[in-house]
Structures are given as C-alpha cells and as structure tokens.
Amino acid sequence: MHNQPIQPNRFIYVAAAIILSIVSAFQAQAQAPVNRLVDGIIAKVDNQIVLRSDLEFSYLQYLAQTKQQPSEDLKCEIFKSLVQDKLLLARAEIDSVTVEDDRITGELNRRVDYLSAQVGGVERLEQYYNKSIRQLKEELRKTIKDQLVMQKMQEQISGKVRVTPKEVAAYFSRIPQDSLPYFSSEVELAQIVNYAEVSKQQKQEARQQLEDIRKRILAGEDFATLAKQYSQDVASAAAGGELGFFKRKELVPEYEAAAMRLEPGGISNVVESQFGFHLIQLIERKGQEYNSRHILIKPATATVNIQEAIAELDSVRNLIVNDSISFAKAAKDFSDDFNTKDNGGSISSRAGTTYIPMDQVDPSIFFVIDTMEVGEISKPIQYRTEDGREAVRIVKLISKSTPHQANLKDDYPKIAAAALNDKKSRAVDEWFRKNIDTVYIEIDPEYQDCKALQLTQ
Structure with missing residues (x-):
C-alpha cells in the first residue's frame, strides 16, 4: 500500500474516477452487464x-490504470473511498x-x-453506443451532479490546505x-494552432444543397425520408433526422434559436452552426423542452486553405525566431486553439500538468520534438484535431527531462503536489472522524x- 507514494491519494482518485475514464464506464455498459444475481448492496450511508458491482468496477478500473x-487490502481501500464518497453526498444533502x-x-x-473527440465525432459516439446524445446525457447527468457535489464538499473540507517547502521536504x-x-x-x-477555414465557395455549395432540399420538402416530399438520404449527421439520419427532446442551452445557440421560432411542423431556413448547415423541422414543444429533426450538410475543407494556414504560421514562427514577438504573445494573438492560447500555448498532460510523458505525446509531433533542442520551435506541422478538423501548428519544446529516480531538485512540483494531496487526505479523514456519527x-x-474502514467502526 505504501510502495508508490508520489501519487494522488485514492480518495481523490475514486471521487474523480469517472471524470478520468468515462469512456471506460460507457464501455462497461456497452459490454456484458454485471451479473445482477451476485450484485447487491454492500454499504448504506x-x-x-x-453496490457490489460499484466496488468491482472501481477496483478493476484502478488496477488497469495503475x-x-x-x-x-487494495480492494478495501477502494471500498473505503466509495463509502467516503457516499458520506460526502449524504452530508451535502443534510x-x-x-x-x-x-x-x-x-x-x-x-x-x-470529450467523448465525441475520443471516438471521432458525435455520429461515431452515437453509433458506438447505439444511443442518441440525448440518451447518453440523461444517463450521465446524475453521475456528474454527484461528482460536482462531492467536489464542492471536498473543497469546503480541504480547499484551504497548503504545504510549505519544509513540509514537502519532510514528506519526501x-x-x-x-x-x-x-x-x-x-x-x-507549447503550441500555436491554425485551423484550415472552409472557403466561401464550399460554404455556398453546402448551403445551396440544403436550399434545394428545402424546396423539395415545401413541394411535398417527406422531411424524414430526405434526412435519411442526405443528412451527414449519421446517427440522427437513421431516425429521419430526429434528435429527441432537448432543454434550452443543450444544443448550439444557432440551432436552438431557429428551432424555437418554429411552430410544430414548421421548416426553418438554412441555419449555419459550428457543425455545418442545418435544415430544421420542429416536431413538438413541451414547456422549455423541444423535439426536432434536422438535415446536416458539412462543407469540406479545401486543400488550398491548409497551405494558407501553413504560410501564416510560418510567418508567425519567423516573427518569434527573430524576437519580434514572444511565443506566449503570439499564441494569444494568433492561435485558434482556445484551450491553450491564453496560457502561452502550454499543452497539458492527461493528468492536468504541463509535464507530458513521451509515451503520451501526440503521435503527429512525437518524431518532430524527439529531434528538437530545448527552446526550439518546429516548422508548421499539419494534423487533424480530435474533432476531425484539418489544422496546422507550430510547437515549442520548453523542457525535456531525462529518465531518473525521483528527487527534490528535478521533481519538486510533483513531490509538492503529492505532499499536498497527502495533507488534504488527512484533513478529509479527520473530517470523516468528526462526522461519521452524523449519518x-x-x-x-x-x-x-x-x-x-476502521474509521467507520
């Protein structure tokens, strides 16, 4: 239990387990279900x-990841974390x-x-799980609500905990x-990204295709039939374009605004959103919820625009190399990636830190940075984003460590984070001891x- 001390404590791990591996949770649902004959309640708070299945899933998931x-003993530790999670929720309710x-x-x-990006888009996500986005969200909502409540409770308990350098050294x-x-x-x-923009001609071609389809519907053809034939939203196309009921703010604003202006059975004009061009039919409205169907046409990305993006980033790189602008300022001014542009272009690891193990580096840049010197900036690199967009980026190698055993000099941020987690864990345990008799x-x-589980006895 103590042979890997520089890791997040298990309480924090379990509380965030589905955050970190939500794909695995859905895969567990998509595969053979837990044998309910041997399932049952093993703790009440x-x-x-x-449930026994909660423990088994969390236990196997932890083994796979670590x-x-x-x-x-490890299973008992995971069980304790699950019980503690439930105590957080019970106290939150009180x-x-x-x-x-x-x-x-x-x-x-x-x-x-995030899930959509992992599998290559919304359509593939719906196909993979054989569920609509609406159904997936309904299944996830309570889990996410519980996680956010637990995070809020934990923040109240240990949010003000800090560690001093002396405590970090003592921990190590x-x-x-x-x-x-x-x-x-x-x-x-760090990176600066340019997305290849769709040309005006390609947008016009997509819009015109939908305008022609709209004319056919107004002339009497069936919307659902044409959706099955033409819509590029593959998952909804199979259902005649029907998306199911959504609440306000759950779909992109342009789509929602157009749909909510319609009367049941009404057909919208062509609507542009980040996903492409939509033709929308309102099916039914219930209070603040509405059910609609759509036909989606996506403009293709032109090769010429990739070359324009490469040329633009090459110019930005020259400005940085010639000290006319800093990389951080260039990222803020020129990058299209909203996740990194405001923090100097810095790319985060899966664990949320700036240190990325080489085996987790995006394959599209692995061999490029492997030959770079620290401080060097790459030439423009063409790649495809997780959501399928064509893009180009330049990458700066800020630092690179050699394989080594943990030490305070080279690994202080990691050791400090582990020491902080340890101190927070002890603060949480103390809170449980004081509150265990209140539920x-x-x-x-x-x-x-x-x-x-001795603290619960």
Whole structure:
C-alpha cells in the first residue's frame, strides 16, 4: 500500500474516477452487464448506497490504470473511498450543499464533447453506443451532479490546505529509498494552432444543397425520408433526422434559436452552426423542452486553405525566431486553439500538468520534438484535431527531462503536489472522524473486517 507514494491519494482518485475514464464506464455498459444475481448492496450511508458491482468496477478500473497487483487490502481501500464518497453526498444533502443546473449542464456538455473527440465525432459516439446524445446525457447527468457535489464538499473540507517547502521536504524524506518512483522522459510543450477555414465557395455549395432540399420538402416530399438520404449527421439520419427532446442551452445557440421560432411542423431556413448547415423541422414543444429533426450538410475543407494556414504560421514562427514577438504573445494573438492560447500555448498532460510523458505525446509531433533542442520551435506541422478538423501548428519544446529516480531538485512540483494531496487526505479523514456519527452507516458483514474502514467502526 505504501510502495508508490508520489501519487494522488485514492480518495481523490475514486471521487474523480469517472471524470478520468468515462469512456471506460460507457464501455462497461456497452459490454456484458454485471451479473445482477451476485450484485447487491454492500454499504448504506443514509439514502446513499454502494453496490457490489460499484466496488468491482472501481477496483478493476484502478488496477488497469495503475498496473498494481490485485490485493484484498487494495480492494478495501477502494471500498473505503466509495463509502467516503457516499458520506460526502449524504452530508451535502443534510447541509443543503447544491450545484447549479447550468454548471451541471456545462460539465455534461464538456464531457460529451470529450467523448465525441475520443471516438471521432458525435455520429461515431452515437453509433458506438447505439444511443442518441440525448440518451447518453440523461444517463450521465446524475453521475456528474454527484461528482460536482462531492467536489464542492471536498473543497469546503480541504480547499484551504497548503504545504510549505519544509513540509514537502519532510514528506519526501519519509519515502523509503527503494520506493522512490522512476520517472521516464517528460517534455513541456507549447503550441500555436491554425485551423484550415472552409472557403466561401464550399460554404455556398453546402448551403445551396440544403436550399434545394428545402424546396423539395415545401413541394411535398417527406422531411424524414430526405434526412435519411442526405443528412451527414449519421446517427440522427437513421431516425429521419430526429434528435429527441432537448432543454434550452443543450444544443448550439444557432440551432436552438431557429428551432424555437418554429411552430410544430414548421421548416426553418438554412441555419449555419459550428457543425455545418442545418435544415430544421420542429416536431413538438413541451414547456422549455423541444423535439426536432434536422438535415446536416458539412462543407469540406479545401486543400488550398491548409497551405494558407501553413504560410501564416510560418510567418508567425519567423516573427518569434527573430524576437519580434514572444511565443506566449503570439499564441494569444494568433492561435485558434482556445484551450491553450491564453496560457502561452502550454499543452497539458492527461493528468492536468504541463509535464507530458513521451509515451503520451501526440503521435503527429512525437518524431518532430524527439529531434528538437530545448527552446526550439518546429516548422508548421499539419494534423487533424480530435474533432476531425484539418489544422496546422507550430510547437515549442520548453523542457525535456531525462529518465531518473525521483528527487527534490528535478521533481519538486510533483513531490509538492503529492505532499499536498497527502495533507488534504488527512484533513478529509479527520473530517470523516468528526462526522461519521452524523449519518446512518451500515456495512455488509463481508467487508466489516476491512482495516481501511476502521474509521467507520
């Protein structure tokens, strides 16, 4: 249990498990279901419950992500984390701690966007799980709400905890020498991105195609039939373009505005959004929810615009190399990537830090940066973004470490983060000890001997 000390504590890990691996959670649903004959409640915390399947899934997921060896002690530790999660939720209900609906919806949309990017777009996501985006969001909403409430409770408990350099050094000194982790080569990278824009001609061609389809519908042809034939939103096309009921702010503003202006059965004019051009028919409206169908046509990206993007970034690179502008200022002024442009172009790792293990570097730039010197800026590199857009970027190699055993000089930020997590974990444990008697807790006899659960006894 103590051979890998420089890691996030398990309480924080489990509370964020589905945030970090939500694709895995959906894959578990898409594959063979848990055998409900052996499932059952193994813990009750007021109105919150932990199922045996919750523990098994979290346990196997943790083993897969950390490559640790299976052990009953580890399973008990995971079980403790799940019980603690439920205690957070139970206390949040008692203390009336809530999260705004807009925040839940925003986080829901962000995670679905992330999922879509991982599988190559909304259509592929819907095809893969054989569910509409609406259905996926409905299944995720409660999970995300619970996670946000737990985060808010945890922030109230340990948000003000800080560590001093002296505490970081003391934390590191307690780690046995033979347990110090070995870090592989890592890099810090920054980028400036240009997306290849769709030409006016291509936009006009897509718009005109929808205008012609609209004329056919107004002349009497069936919208749903034409959606199946022409719509490039593959998932909804199979259902005649129908999307199902959505609330306000759940679809892009341009689409929602056009749909909400219609009467049931009405057909919109051609509407442009970030996804392309839509022709919309309102099916039904219920209060603040509405059901619609659409036909989507996407303009293609012109090769000539890729060359324009390359030329533009080459000019920006020359300005930086000649010290006419800093990389950070150029990123802010010229980059099309909103995730990195305001922080100097810095690219984050999966763990949310600026240090990226070389085995996690985007393959499209791996071999480029492997031959670069620290401080060097690459020539423009053409690539395809996670959501399928054609783009070009220049990359700066900020730093590159050599493989080494953990030490305070080279790894202070990581060790400090681990020390902070450790201190926060102890603050959370103390909170549990003080609040354990404020809720009803029942543990299945099979797990009452878990050493990790001693604080709940």
